[in-house]
Amino acid sequence: MPGFKTDSGETAKVLPPSLVEELGELAESFIKSLPESIDTIEDLLRVPDRNSQKERITESIILAHRIKGTAGTLGLSMVSASFAVLEDQLKLVQQRNLLEDQLALTSLKSSITLCRNSCGAADANVLEHRLETSDSTVRLLTNATAAELDEVEKLRENSGQLVLLIEDDPFFISIIQSVLSSDEHFNKGILSARSLGEAAKFLNDCEPDIILLDLALPDSEGIRTFHAVHDLAPEVPILILTALDDTPLADESVACGAQDYLVKGRISPDALTRCIRYSIARFRAEKSVLRLRAIEDFHSALAHDLRVPVQGADRILEHILAGNVGELTAELRNAILVLNDSNKVLLNRLNKLLNLYRVEFGSVDAEWRLTNPLDIVNAVIAERQNDIQKKELKVEIFQSEVEPSLHTDPGLLREVIDELISNAVKFATTGDTISVRMETSDTRVSIKISNPGHYIAQEDKRDLFRKFWRGTPGKSYVATSGLGLYYCQQIMNVLNGTIACRSNPDLTTFTVRLPVSISRG
Amino acid sequence: MKIKTVLHVDDDRIIGKMVKLVLGKMADWDVEYCTNVKDALEYIKRSEPDLVILDIMMPDSDGPTTMKALRNQGLSEEIPVIMMSAKVLTEVTEYYTALGVAGLIQKPFDPATLTDEIQLLVDTFETNRLRNRPLSSTANGALDKGAREVMR
Numbered sequence: 159m160p161g162f163k164t165d166s167g168e169t170a171k172v173l174p175p176s177l178v179e180e181l182g183e184l185a186e187s188f189i190k191s192l193p194e195s196i197d198t199i200e201d202l203l204r205v206p207d208r209n210s211q212k213e214r215i216t217e218s219i220i221l222a223h224r225i226k227g228t229a230g231t232l233g234l235s236m237v238s239a240s241f242a243v244l245e246d247q248l249k250l251v252q253q254r255n256l257l258e259d260q261l262a263l264t265s266l267k268s269s270i271t272l273c274r275n276s277c278g279a280a281d282a283n284v285l286e287h288r289l290e291t292s293d294s295t296v297r298l299l300t301n302a303t304a305a306e307l308d309e310v311e312k313l314r315e316n317s318g319q320l321v322l323l324i325e326d327d328p329f330f331i332s333i334i335q336s337v338l339s340s341d342e343h344f345n346k347g348i349l350s351a352r353s354l355g356e357a358a359k360f361l362n363d364c365e366p367d368i369i370l371l372d373l374a375l376p377d378s379e380g381i382r383t384f385h386a387v388h389d390l391a392p393e394v395p396i397l398i399l400t401a402l403d404d405t406p407l408a409d410e411s412v413a414c415g416a417q418d419y420l421v422k423g424r425i426s427p428d429a430l431t432r433c434i435r436y437s438i439a440r441f442r443a444e445k446s447v448l449r450l451r452a453i454e455d456f457h458s459a460l461a462h463d464l465r466v467p468v469q470g471a472d473r474i475l476e477h478i479l480a481g482n483v484g485e486l487t488a489e490l491r492n493a494i495l496v497l498n499d500s501n502k503v504l505l506n507r508l509n510k511l512l513n514l515y516r517v518e519f520g521s522v523d524a525e526w527r528l529t530n531p532l533d534i535v536n537a538v539i540a541e542r543q544n545d546i547q548k549k550e551l552k553v554e555i556f557q558s559e560v561e562p563s564l565h566t567d568p569g570l571l572r573e574v575i576d577e578l579i580s581n582a583v584k585f586a587t588t589g590d591t592i593s594v595r596m597e598t599s600d601t602r603v604s605i606k607i608s609n610p611g612h613y614i615a616q617e618d619k620r621d622l623f624r625k626f627w628r629g630t631p632g633k634s635y636v637a638t639s640g641l642g643l644y645y646c647q648q649i650m651n652v653l654n655g656t657i658a659c660r661s662n663p664d665l666t667t668f669t670v671r672l673p674v675s676i677s678r679g
Numbered sequence: 680m681k682i683k684t685v686l687h688v689d690d691d692r693i694i695g696k697m698v699k700l701v702l703g704k705m706a707d708w709d710v711e712y713c714t715n716v717k718d719a720l721e722y723i724k725r726s727e728p729d730l731v732i733l734d735i736m737m738p739d740s741d742g743p744t745t746m747k748a749l750r751n752q753g754l755s756e757e758i759p760v761i762m763m764s765a766k767v768l769t770e771v772t773e774y775y776t777a778l779g780v781a782g783l784i785q786k787p788f789d790p791a792t793l794t795d796e797i798q799l800l801v802d803t804f805e806t807n808r809l810r811n812r813p814l815s816s817t818a819n820g821a822l823d824k825g826a827r828e829v830m831r
Contacts, residue, residue, distance in 0.1 A: 231787040
């Protein structure tokens with residue numbers, strides 16, 4: 159391998175300076191000849207003559223192929239890579255007869271531009287760079303010797319990133335190396351393994367930040383390769399890079415957990431760098447989501463377990479209040495009533511938490527029935543009479559002439575209306591009027607619950623339906639548990655409806671909209 | 680085995696120049712470069728190199744075909760032929776070895792180690808050839824260029 163430690167650990171031979179100079183000149187004149195070659199390719203593609211089309215494309219493919227090879231041998235990896243992309247595209251165009259297709263032509267045009275740019279940026283001294291060892295910011299390590307593993311540790315300490323490249327094509331190894339060393343965001347080390355066996359040796363002792371994997375290795379083929387590597391390093395994101403354009407294989411890989419599937423000849427060097435960065439970031443995000451989900455699961459299990467003793471207490475308290483455990487004095491009775499109430503509140507909260515979990519994670523089965531929402535509103539108001547009267551609130555109900563009726567789950571809808579009305583009552587000041595307005599159209603029913611006061615500022619509105627958002631203590635709107643409105647929104651999702659909030663200093667309105675029939679929208 | 684003259688056949692002139700430069704400067708070998716099979720055959724008529732390097736993929740021919748043509752033209756079985764290729768798979772290597780190729784060199788090659796790689800392949804080829812020779816010939820001992828010229 160160019161310039162890096164050989165198997166025996168010695169540093170490579172040094173080229174005599176005169177040779178380096180002459181090779182540099184060779185590379186220089188090659189680079190100079192490239193713009194003309196690119197012009198030739200463009201001309202070949204531009205000719206409108208249909209008869210010679212096939213030959214012309216073939217000629218351009220041969221030319222692109224040749225340039226790719228020569229550039230690679232001269233160490234001009236970026237040039238080589240860009241011509242590889244071009245060659246591949248030309249082959250596609252030829253295969254599918256796309257020379258007159260606008261999209262294909264645009265695509266070709268940008269590949270050609272890519273080639274021009276890479277030629278412009280090509281550095282004839284690149285052969286010298288190939289032979290530099292300690293100065294290179296990207297170290298290529300090929301053996302799992304103790305010395306190299308120590309180096310890996312040092313890289314890690316300097317918070318560098320470690321890429322494991324499992325690839326047997328030396329051409330592509332040097333392309334990856336150039337691509338990564340030209341990326342300022344990328345810091346430091348590449349391990350390269352030429353087979354699954356070699357990779358296993360590395361993975362025994364170190365955990366890279368990302369694995370670039372070619373599925374076609376000398377000792378393993380296809381999806382098997384992915385599974386083998388994934389088993390060796392389950393906590394490392396895997397990016398598949400292969401010469402095969404195989405959509406079913408790509409889908410299967412991603413379904414099995416690969417971050418992405420890239421066809422070698424079809425991606426530009428920039429895209430590759432970005433893809434590596436994003437795959438690492440995405441993998442970390444996914445891990446966080448999984449962790450959050452695990453926490454949710456834990457909470458729900460906890461709530462479930464807590465509910466048991468609380469339900470038990472509830473039964474016993476009812477028992478006591480019924481006089482079955484003995485005579486109660488008035489004081490004792492009052493005390494137990496307070497206890498009973500607070501226990502019921504606790505039970506209610508636990509049930510809500512559990513329902514929320516079920517609604518959020520889709521395990522609730524809605525029972526669709528023909529429902530009159532007015533009945534639900536009336537029922538909720540009846541239940542809340544005590545609180546309403548305590549604050550001397552008035553409740554006004556408006557409805558359109560047509561009796562509203564829709565297919566929905568009345569139980570779930572009731573939870574929403576209950577939450578909204580209890581909020582309205584909670585935040586009303588004494589003597590206020592709460593209004594409930596029902597509007598019906600052919601497709602929708604809207605239920606608007608308004609009350610004056612408790613203005614919700616614009617910036618708070620955004621967070622209103624977010625989980626656990628409780629508002630800012632001291633400002634007027636403070637949720638009690640931070641779950642209520644979030645829960646309502648989740649239920650509305652199940653019911654194929656929406657919930658929204660409008661607020662100005664005079665009036666705050668929550669609007670619930672539902673489709674009239676079960677069929678969506 | 681000591682190498683002095685090399686015949687290199689490749690349609691890519693730049694690779695040709697590169698190989699000539701590297702083999703010349705690193706090991707002082709003389710490279711005769713041809714861009715096609717016809718010129719190579721002409722050269723073989725006139726003189727015999729110590730080593731032949733062929734590109735596997737050329738517009739009018741591929742490596743094995745070229746090698747066969749050269750041998751038919753009179754290139755001795757004792758002269759090692761090495762192929763240069765863009766991709767080297769294990770099965771392909773075995774296929775070529777079975778054909779009598781001394782070895783494969785992968786493109787892109789490393790200028791610093793190319794001559795060592797070639798020398799290793801040539802030496803191995805030489806050793807295997809001697810081992811497989813019928814008994815009567817091995818009595819002549821190790822081959823060097825001088826001895827071969829005498830034998831011819």
